[in-house]
Amino acid sequence: MPQPDSPSPERFVVIVVRSGGIAGLSKQWRAEPDPERAPRWRELVESCPWDAAATASPGADRYQWRIEVHRGDTAVHRARLGDAQIEGPWRALVDEVRHAASPSPRER
Amino acid sequence: MTPGIVPPFLLDRLAQTDDPRLARAAAAARKTLALPRPPRPTRTRLRLSIEGDALVAETGPAPDRIISDAANTENLPGRRVRSEDDAPTGDGAVDEAYDGLGETYDFFWDAFGRDGIDAAGGSLLATVHYGDDYDNAFWNGERMVFGDGDGDVFVGFTRSLSVIAHELGHGVTEASGGLEYQGQSGALNESLSDVFGALAEQHHGRQRADEATWLIGAGIFAPDVQGEALRSMKAPGTAYDDDVLGKDPQPGHMRDYVETTDDNGGVHINSGIPNRAFYLAATALGGFAWERAGLIWYRTLTAGTLAPTADFRAFAAATLAAAATEYGEESEEVAAVRAAWAGVGVEEDAAA
Numbered sequence: 001m002p003q004p005d006s007p008s009p010e011r012f013v014v015i016v017v018r019s020g021g022i023a024g025l026s027k028q029w030r031a032e033p034d035p036e037r038a039p040r041w042r043e044l045v046e047s048c049p050w051d052a053a054a055t056a057s058p059g060a061d062r063y064q065w066r067i068e069v070h071r072g073d074t075a076v077h078r079a080r081l082g083d084a085q086i087e088g089p090w091r092a093l094v095d096e097v098r099h100a101a102s103p104s105p106r107e108r
Numbered sequence: 109m110t111p112g113i114v115p116p117f118l119l120d121r122l123a124q125t126d127d128p129r130l131a132r133a134a135a136a137a138r139k140t141l142a143l144p145r146p147p148r149p150t151r152t153r154l155r156l157s158i159e160g161d162a163l164v165a166e167t168g169p170a171p172d173r174i175i176s177d178a179a180n181t182e183n184l185p186g187r188r189v190r191s192e193d194d195a196p197t198g199d200g201a202v203d204e205a206y207d208g209l210g211e212t213y214d215f216f217w218d219a220f221g222r223d224g225i226d227a228a229g230g231s232l233l234a235t236v237h238y239g240d241d242y243d244n245a246f247w248n249g250e251r252m253v254f255g256d257g258d259g260d261v262f263v264g265f266t267r268s269l270s271v272i273a274h275e276l277g278h279g280v281t282e283a284s285g286g287l288e289y290q291g292q293s294g295a296l297n298e299s300l301s302d303v304f305g306a307l308a309e310q311h312h313g314r315q316r317a318d319e320a321t322w323l324i325g326a327g328i329f330a331p332d333v334q335g336e337a338l339r340s341m342k343a344p345g346t347a348y349d350d351d352v353l354g355k356d357p358q359p360g361h362m363r364d365y366v367e368t369t370d371d372n373g374g375v376h377i378n379s380g381i382p383n384r385a386f387y388l389a390a391t392a393l394g395g396f397a398w399e400r401a402g403l404i405w406y407r408t409l410t411a412g413t414l415a416p417t418a419d420f421r422a423f424a425a426a427t428l429a430a431a432a433t434e435y436g437e438e439s440e441e442v443a444a445v446r447a448a449w450a451g452v453g454v455e456e457d458a459a460a
Binding site for chain 1: 243244245246247248249250274275278281282289297301325338353357369370371372376
């Protein structure tokens with residue numbers, strides 16, 4: 001019998017941290033997919049090139065990104081990316097997480 | 109000098125090398141430097157001013173500004189909407205960027221005799237209305253890019269001359285040989301942009317060092333934000349203290365240096381330390397800060413001897429060398445610069 005209160009091994013949380021920019025402000029979004037969005041998120045997570053090295057974006061004051069996938073207390077994926085790398089599946093994943101993360105009253 | 113694909117500072121360095129492995133490259137660089145560059149049209153202008161009872165007429169180079177509009181997409185460069193000599197468009201961000209680039213250009217020319225980002229009259233390229241609610245302004249290696257802000261925290265990045273000059277300053281640093289955008293060299297890169305940002309504002313307002321706010325980005329926060337600017341060079345760590353943004357994390361002394369892996373190793377955080385060193389030197393010397401402290405920092409950047417990986421101590425030593433070259437070893441300028449770096453814990457305090 002599954003324990004209703006224990007997290008399912010299939011459940012995961014995605015954390016997106018954006019730092020840098022001219023203001024140097026860090027902002028974090030943390031979200032768990034709704035059950036109906038979970039397959040889409042899982043597909044996105046698996047399609048992201050997690051082993052790719054961070055490449056520095058040219059210029060200055062660009063955002064820097066840290067993206068992590070956690071199952072329970074364990075980070076199963078972690079990547080650090082330059083702003084120019086946030087495209088394709090990374091961009092889709094970041095957009096999903098930012099959209100799903102509940103905004104604070106003055107969401108910034 | 110008309111710019112070629114290889115920047116002049118690199119040719120200079122190559123030409124001067126005595127490494128036998130680079131003998132052929134050095135000879136080629138010397139030959140290239142000796143060649144007359146192809147003619148390239150540069151813009152000039154006549155400026156009139158009044159000094160005492162005399163009308164002074166001056167001819168000099170003029171900026172070549174090109175502002176584009178990304179129409180709230182992230183596609184660069186966007187549609188060209190205002191070029192040099194065009195009338196104002198009525199779009200606030202377009203006209204603020206145009207005016208701010210002109211004021212920054214004037215500052216670099218009047219203070220240091222520098223003709224734009226590449227020191228050769230190249231176009232100043234900017235894109236406004238970048239992205240959707242985009243809370244940032246950046247230099248992408250070719251152009252300055254400004255978001256409109258989300259309206260809740262930021263209300264547009266072109267409203268602040270120090271922000272515009274900060275971005276143009278990144279171009280100047282890159283064209284001068286660059287400082288790697290990571291850790292201490294990255295914080296120096298950031299600090300130089302803040303120095304140029306503050307000085308452009310002071311130059312525009314004809315403010316002396318003791319009259320200036322030394323704030324970076326005043327006027328870009330929405331009214332609800334508890335804060336006056338992004339950073340304070342005078343008092344790092346005091347620019348904002350807001351329930352959502354948190355407190356300004358900048359240190360103003362080496363004992364509070366922040367170790368972090370985010371923000372390229374805290375380049376926008378630890379820049380508070382060299383920022384305050386510049387403020388201390390400028391206010392100790394008094395008068396217009398661009399005339400002595402600013403000139404020393406500018407010479408340090410453009411001498412061609414600053415390593416792209418310089419840390420705070422190497423940069424401090426380079427500012428002392430630049431001050432000694434410009435004003436002499438025993439000058440008050442050298443003493444002020446030494447005391448400034450001691451004041452932020454980068455140099456040992458000789459008096460302690």
